[in-house]
Amino acid sequence: MTEPAAPVQPLGPTPPRPLVVDIDHSLLRSDLFDETLIEGLRRQPLQTLLAFRRLRQGQAALKAQLAQASRLDVRVLPYNRDVQACMADAREQGRSVHLVSAADASLVAAIADHLGGVADHHGSTPDINxxxxxxAQWLAQRFGERGFDYVGDSRSDLRxxxxxxxxxxxxxxxxxxxxxxxxAGQQGVSALHLSAPPAGFARWRPWRRLLRPRQWVAELILIASVWAFSGFVAGGLSASQWLAVAAYWSLGLAGRVVAGLWYAQPHRELRANTGRYANPLATGALRLRTAALVGSGLAVLGLVGTTAFGGWSLLPLALVHCSACAWSVALGPRSPWLQRLAGLARWAVAALSGLALV
Structure with missing residues (x-):
């Protein structure tokens, strides 16, 4: 007589999937490579430039050297509140939260320590980027395929x-x-989209805050008034003189962009004390890499155009104007009377520039 088969024991509940979070432009509204590069140039420029020798050993080795040179304060970085809320929801559901990023492992560890509530963290090392x-391969080996949820932001995250x-x-x-x-349709999984980018004119609002177009219109009126007072406008403005004015403005705009980049981290530290922001590059509303490219292009156009169309007499004034614009951004929300002084300096140089073009 055969014995009855033993009853099948029911399987336990499936453990909840962990939430894996990327850092660059996901948990942070910025990129740690850009942050360490700029902050390293500000603090230790020689050591930062020499760090690029490590690029022969791979990108991860370069990131490690830049992290060491910059000594970045992760406490004041611009964190994405939507992603932080997503992480908090996951913890309330009993799910573990992991930070896995291409950023240097030391910075990932510092961010995990600062935020708290992170089950584990992993960043790039000299062995792996x-x-x-x-x-994708690392996470599949660690959690298994379909064994984790992932928060990311870029095309490289498709894998x-x-x-x-x-x-x-x-x-x-x-x-x-x-x-x-x-x-998501092909894989049969769901997708949740966080922090939709601004659309329409709203996407230009951070640039407007940084570049202050009303300031340039006011300076144009001042320069035109100087020209009119000198009797120059009656004969009409030549194309070369208009190009000289455009180049003059390009240098001023470059000064604002470069100062916004250079003082992004100090402005964050200032906000920790005052609660005020005046720099969209500090908030992460503008990407540091994009601003660096725009600022470099404006500086080259300004230097070449001012020299070619305005002559050597205009170039020193344009450089002073550029410095005044940079100073205005560097001051941030501090010292209103210094801000007014910087504005007076810009107006005075604009008036002198109008005379130089006569």
């Missing part, structure tokens, strides 16, 4: 999302969001 395919159990995106534009939607 946790980005794209490398990150990670392809292995995730649930997709969280941060700040994606239309094209990449459609690619994620197709991927």
């Amino acid at each position: 946790l980005k794209g395919e490398h990150k 990670v999302w392809a292995l995730a159990g649930h997709i969280h995106t941060v700040g994606l534009g239309g094209l990449l969001r459609r690619a994620v939607r197709r991927l």
Whole structure:
């Protein structure tokens, strides 16, 4: 007589999937590579420039050297509140939260210590750069395919999302969001989109705050008034003189952008004490890398154009004007009377520049 089969024991509840969070432009509204590069140049320029020799050993080695040179204060970095809320929700559901980033491992550890409530953290080391395919393979080995949810922001994260159990995106534009939607449909998983980027004229609002276009219109009126007073406008303005004015402004705009980059971290530290922000590069509303490219282009156009169309007499005034604009941004929300002094300096130089062009 055969013995009855033993009853099948019911399986226990499936453990909740951990939430894996990227850092650059996800948990942070900025990029740690850009942050360490700029802060390193500000604090230890020689050591930062020499760090690029490590690039022969790979990107992860360079990131480690820049992190060491910059001594970045992670407490005041611009964190994304939507992602922080997502992390808090995951913890309330009993899910573990992990930080896994292509940033240097020491910075990832510092951010995890600052935020608290992080079960584990991993960053790039000289042995591996946790980005794209490398990150996807590492997470699949650690948690298994479909064994984790992932929060990311870029095209390189598509390979990670392809292995995730649930997709969280941060700040994606239309094209990449459609690619994620197709991927989610193919994989049979859901997607949650956080922090939608501004649309229409709203996307230019941070640039308007940084560049202050009303200031340039006022200076144009002042320069035109000087020209009119000198009897120059009656004969009409030549194209070369208009180009000289445009180059003069380009240098001033470059001064504002470069100062915004250079003082992003000090402005964050100032906000920790005053609660006020005046620099959209400090808040993460503008990307540091984009601003660096724009500022460099404006500086080159300004130097070449001022010399070519305004002559050597205009160039010193344009450089002083550039310095005054940079000073105005560097002051941030501090010292209103110094801000007024910087404004007076810009107006005085603008008037002198109008005379120089006569």
